[in-house]
Amino acid sequence: MSSSPTSGHRLLTLFPLALAAFLLLGASRLKIESSCSKTSCKHVLQRVFSITAMHKTKIKSSSDGVDYELESYDALRNGSCNIFEGEWVLDEPDSRPLYTEESCPYLTRQVTCLRNGRPDSLYQKWKWKPYACQLPRFDAVKLLESLRNKRLMLVGDSLQRTQWESMVCLLESAIPDSKKSMKKIPPRRIFTAEEFNASVEFYWAPFLVESNADHATKHRVQKRQVKLDSIYKHSKNWEGVDVLVFESYVWWMNKPLINATIGSLGIKEYNVPDAYRQALQTLGRWLDSTINPLTQKVFFMSLSPTHIWSWEWRAGSNGSCFNESSPIQGPYWGIGSSHQIMNAVRDALHDLRINVTLLNITQLSEYRKDGHTSVYSEQRGKLLTSEQRSQPEIYSDCIHWCLPGVPDTWNEILYAYLLYGPSRH
Ligand SMILES: *[C@@H]1O[C@H](CO)[C@@H](O)[C@H](O)[C@H]1NC(C)=O
Ligand SMILES: *[C@@H]1O[C@H](CO)[C@@H](O)[C@H](O)[C@H]1NC(C)=O
Ligand SMILES: *[C@@H]1O[C@H](CO)[C@@H](O)[C@H](O)[C@H]1NC(C)=O
Ligand SMILES: *[C@@H]1O[C@H](CO)[C@@H](O)[C@H](O)[C@H]1NC(C)=O
Ligand SMILES: *[C@@H]1O[C@H](CO)[C@@H](O)[C@H](O)[C@H]1NC(C)=O
Ligand SMILES: *[C@@H]1O[C@H](CO)[C@@H](O)[C@H](O)[C@H]1NC(C)=O
Ligand SMILES: *[C@@H]1O[C@H](CO)[C@@H](O)[C@H](O)[C@H]1NC(C)=O
Numbered sequence: 001m002s003s004s005p006t007s008g009h010r011l012l013t014l015f016p017l018a019l020a021a022f023l024l025l026g027a028s029r030l031k032i033e034s035s036c037s038k039t040s041c042k043h044v045l046q047r048v049f050s051i052t053a054m055h056k057t058k059i060k061s062s063s064d065g066v067d068y069e070l071e072s073y074d075a076l077r078n079g080s081c082n083i084f085e086g087e088w089v090l091d092e093p094d095s096r097p098l099y100t101e102e103s104c105p106y107l108t109r110q111v112t113c114l115r116n117g118r119p120d121s122l123y124q125k126w127k128w129k130p131y132a133c134q135l136p137r138f139d140a141v142k143l144l145e146s147l148r149n150k151r152l153m154l155v156g157d158s159l160q161r162t163q164w165e166s167m168v169c170l171l172e173s174a175i176p177d178s179k180k181s182m183k184k185i186p187p188r189r190i191f192t193a194e195e196f197n198a199s200v201e202f203y204w205a206p207f208l209v210e211s212n213a214d215h216a217t218k219h220r221v222q223k224r225q226v227k228l229d230s231i232y233k234h235s236k237n238w239e240g241v242d243v244l245v246f247e248s249y250v251w252w253m254n255k256p257l258i259n260a261t262i263g264s265l266g267i268k269e270y271n272v273p274d275a276y277r278q279a280l281q282t283l284g285r286w287l288d289s290t291i292n293p294l295t296q297k298v299f300f301m302s303l304s305p306t307h308i309w310s311w312e313w314r315a316g317s318n319g320s321c322f323n324e325s326s327p328i329q330g331p332y333w334g335i336g337s338s339h340q341i342m343n344a345v346r347d348a349l350h351d352l353r354i355n356v357t358l359l360n361i362t363q364l365s366e367y368r369k370d371g372h373t374s375v376y377s378e379q380r381g382k383l384l385t386s387e388q389r390s391q392p393e394i395y396s397d398c399i400h401w402c403l404p405g406v407p408d409t410w411n412e413i414l415y416a417y418l419l420y421g422p423s424r425h
Helices: 005-014 017-023 038-051 066-077 140-146 158-172 250-254 272-290 339-350 362-366 406-420
Strands: 086-089 127-130 151-156 180-185 188-193 198-204 225-227 243-246 257-261 268-271 297-301 356-359 372-374 397-401
Touching (some): 066 406, 127 406, 151 158, 158 406, 257 272, 272 339, 297 406, 339 356, 362 406
Parallel strands (some): 225 257, 243 297
Antiparallel strands (some): 188 198
C-alpha cells in the first residue's frame, strides 16, 4: 500500500496522545487534542477510504435452517466463506447477548457498562453475519471438550484482556460453580475448568516483546521503553501452550516515535512501524523455533479500532463515541487504524515457517462506534463520578469495549476457527 512518509507520520500523530490515559490504571487527565485541522484530517480519511472500499460479496439468504448451518461449516472448512466480510444484524434479538453482566461473575468493572450507568443496551444485541455463511453457534461444552487437557492463552494488552474476560464468560456458564476456578499469578490470570483439565489464560505483555510496561498493574505509559529483540522473559511462559492468541497495538501508538533498544545498541528513538516490525520478527523467531505445528495452534488478532472523533463518521459533528447507540452503516475505516501496522503484521506472518492464523477483526469492529465503554467505565481504578460523566469530551474511553459486546464476536470467530477452521496440517 503506497502511503507517503508524511501522511503515514500524520496518521500516527493523529492517534491521540490522549490514549495514554486509558491504557493504564495510573491515568492522567485526558485531553482530546486536535493535532490536525479538520479539513486535513478529512483529507487523510478520504485517502484511506478509497483504498479500503469494501467489496460486497454475494449475500446469502439468512435462512437459519439446518442445511444452511451444515453448508456453513463446509464453507468455513473449504475456505469459500470469508468470515470477516459481512454485516451486523438484529435478526434474532433474543439470541443476544450470549451472557449478561449478572450471569458472569468474572467481569471486571471496567467493562460492565450497564452497571456503570449506561442507559442504552442495544449494543449487546447485534450479531455478526458473514455474507457467505453463518457463524457457528457458540457451544461452550464443545469448545471445552476440544480444550480437554489443554491450555488456551491470550497474550497482549488490556484489549486482549477484555477478549479473555469475554471468553471466560462465554464458557463459564457450562461449568458448575464447584468445578471452576480463577486465579491471578501476575502477569497471568488463569481460569480453570477442572472437569476438563482445561485452562483459559490471559498473559499481560502489551508489546509482546519485553518492555518497561510489563508489570501487570504498575506500568507507565509515558516513559515507555521497548526491548525489540528480547522476548524470553515472556516466551518461556508460553512454551507448550496448546492454543496461543497474540495481540498488540495501542501501546505502540502513543507517539510517532518510540524509545527502544536492540542488542547492545543504546536507547534510540525508532519510528513506530519499524519498531513494530522488529518486535514481530523477534516473536516470529521464537514461534518458528519453538512451536510444534502438529500439536499447537497460533492466532494473531488484528488491531482493535478506536472511535475517538465523531466527525469521522458524522461530518460536522464534534464529539466522541459517547452517546453512539448503533453501528456505522456502510464502508468505514477510521484514521486510527494504521495500514502500516496491518501491513507489518501481514508481512511478519507471511515470513513464518509455521502457520499463524490472522483473525482480521478490524473491519467488523470498525462499524461498532456504539460498542465502547465511553464514560461508563473507570479510570485510575475508580468509576467515573457523575461530574466526570457529564464531561464526555474529556472522559470518554473510545478504545475499550463494553461486555457483553464486540469482543464476544471475536471469540465466536476464534471458536469457528478452532472447531471448523480450514484444516492446516
Ligand atoms: C465449499 O462448501 C460450500 C458449502 O457446502 C460449497 O457451496 C462450495 O462450492 C465449496 N467450495 C469448494 C471450493 O469446495
Ligand atoms: C492436564 O492438562 C495439562 C496441560 O494443560 C497436561 O499437561 C496434563 O497432563 C493434564 N492432566 C491429565 C491428567 O491429563
Ligand atoms: C525518549 O527518551 C528521551 C529521554 O528520556 C526523551 O527525551 C524522549 O522524549 C523520548 N522519546 C519518546 C518518543 O518518547
Ligand atoms: C468542539 O468541542 C470542544 C469541547 O467540547 C470545543 O471546545 C470546541 O470549540 C468545539 N469545536 C468546534 C469546531 O465546534
Ligand atoms: C445524546 O443523544 C440524544 C438523542 O440521540 C440527544 O438528545 C442528546 O442531546 C445527546 N447528548 C449529547 C451530550 O450529545
Ligand atoms: C484486514 O482486512 C482489511 C479490510 O477488511 C484489509 O484492508 C487488510 O489488509 C487486512 N489485513 C491483513 C493483514 O490482511
Ligand atoms: C500451512 O497451511 C497450509 C494450508 O493452509 C498447508 O498446506 C501447509 O502444509 C501448512 N504448513 C504447516 C507447516 O503446517
